[in-house]
Amino acid sequence: xxxxxLFFTFSVIFPFDANAKKDPVDYHVIVxxxxxxxxxxxxxxxxxxxxxxxxxxxxxxxxxGGKPVKYTSDEVVSIVFPPSEKDTTTVIYHxxxxxxxxxxxxxxxxxxxxKPIFLRxxxxxxxxxxxxxxxxxxxxxxxxxxxxxxxxxxxxTSDNEMAKAYWDDVDDIIPGMKKVMKFYFREFPEIQxxxxxxxxxxxxxxxxxxxxxxxxxYLCAGKAGNDxx
Numbered sequence: 404x405x406x407x408x409l410f411f412t413f414s415v416i417f418p419f420d421a422n423a424k425k426d427p428v429d430y431h432v433i434v435x436x437x438x439x440x441x442x443x444x445x446x447x448x449x450x451x452x453x454x455x456x457x458x459x460x461x462x463x464x465x466x467x468g469g470k471p472v473k474y475t476s477d478e479v480v481s482i483v484f485p486p487s488e489k490d491t492t493t494v495i496y497h498x499x500x501x502x503x504x505x506x507x508x509x510x511x512x513x514x515x516x517x518k519p520i521f522l523r524x525x526x527x528x529x530x531x532x533x534x535x536x537x538x539x540x541x542x543x544x545x546x547x548x549x550x551x552x553x554x555x556x557x558x559x560t561s562d563n564e565m566a567k568a569y570w571d572d573v574d575d576i577i578p579g580m581k582k583v584m585k586f587y588f589r590e591f592p593e594i595q596x597x598x599x600x601x602x603x604x605x606x607x608x609x610x611x612x613x614x615x616x617x618x619x620x621y622l623c624a625g626k627a628g629n630d631x632x
Contacts (some may be wrong), residue, residue, distance in 0.1 A: 406528025406620055408613060409495075427467040428487045434463055435480045447471040450521060451484055451494055456537045456555075459518040476519040495524040499534060501557055501566040506587065515565050522557060522566065525613050528620035532559045533613055534566055556612045560623055570612045580605040588615070593622055 427445060434442040447462035449455050461482065462471030476498040484494040498519045506513055526533030534557040553573070559566035569587045577583065581598055584605065588594040594615060597603045608614060 406526060406531070406617070408526050408533075408617060409493075409524060426489070428489050430467065431485065431487075432463065433483045433485060434461075434474065435483075436474070436478055437480055442474075445469070446482070450482070450496065456520075456539070457516065458521045459516070461521070476521060479521075482521065495527075496521040497524055497532070497534065499557070499559065499566045500564055501534070501536075502568045505555070505568045505571060508586070513568075525556075526558075526616035526620070528616065530561045530623035531616055531620040532566070533557070533616035534559065535613075538571060554612075558616060558619055560619070562623075569615075570608075572612060573609060576605050576609060580609075584608060591615075591619060591622055594618055 429451075430445040430447070432444065432446045434444070436442065442463055444463045444465050445467045447464060448458060448460070450458060450461065459476040460473055461479070462473050464471045479498045481498070482496040484490075486493050499522045500515045500519050501522060502513045503516045504510075504513045520536070522534035522536050524532065525535050536555045536557070538553050538555045553571060555568055556570040556572070557566040557568050567590075584598050584603075585595045588598070594603065597618075603615065
């Protein structure tokens with residue numbers, strides 16, 4: 404069966420207002436460690452509501468406003484912001500080995516970050532997990548620097564320990580986008596064919612980059628079944 408494409412909305416507060424009253428509900432988390440231990444507490448690391456990417460260490464306190472205990476991404480499996488009356492969405496982060504940059508024609512398989520990082524789970528499948536990471540993109544022009552806040556998407560197959568970057572969110576259709584999409588989907592020729600056949604259009608993909616994750620999951624399930632025969 405296919406997994407679950409999580410209801411995916413981003414709550415972003417930027418810049419930080421030091422005078423804003425903090426609600427403990429916004430910081431309540433359940434952390435699962437690699438040894439199976441669970442920690443129920445309050446996160447002190449800006450993780451969900453701020454554009455701070457590549458986090459590999461978090462602080463958790465047993466009570467709101469208490470002294471935090473530091474946990475590294477090597478120790479943590481997942482961080483869950485449980486649903487509440489204020490926000491009914493369950494927000495999940497996994498500690499993930501992830502590519503440190505987008506693939507390109509020169510570097511088709513970029514190396515991973517030196518340490519696992521916390522990525523937000525956007526698709527939870529049996530064969531493929533999908534993740535997103537906030538991204539600060541700077542475009543340098545002759546007279547100014549344009550800063551864009553966007554998101555990088557990853558997929559991780561069950562037979563690979565590293566999550567692969569497959570898209571940086573963009574506001575519009577980029578030149579040669581079909582060719583670019585096919586390059587990022589080169590591990591999935593069936594999806595490349597869907598792009599050619601316009602079953603997946605650049606505009607639809609631009610609007611919903613996670614749309615390919617259930618397809619990847621289905622294709623990997625079929626591959627796993629063929630390998631077992």
